[in-house]
Amino acid sequence: MQRELSKSYEASIKQLQRDLSESKKEVTRVESNMADALAAKNAEIEAVLSSVEAIKRQAALSEGSLASMQVLS
Numbered sequence: 001m002q003r004e005l006s007k008s009y010e011a012s013i014k015q016l017q018r019d020l021s022e023s024k025k026e027v028t029r030v031e032s033n034m035a036d037a038l039a040a041k042n043a044e045i046e047a048v049l050s051s052v053e054a055i056k057r058q059a060a061l062s063e064g065s066l067a068s069m070q071v072l073s
Helices: 002-072
Strands: none
């Protein structure tokens, strides 16, 4: 009886170890996917910021042109 119980515990422990190993692999996969998603979002944000800066520069040039035209008229 004691031996059967011990074998049952050993089997349970081995199954728990396998489950833990699989869970760790899944966590690693999820972390990797999150890092990839964050990198992609960061790239999108940088592209938007670059566009905003370009629009600001264009607006400043337009304001300068407008000011020049007003002075001339």
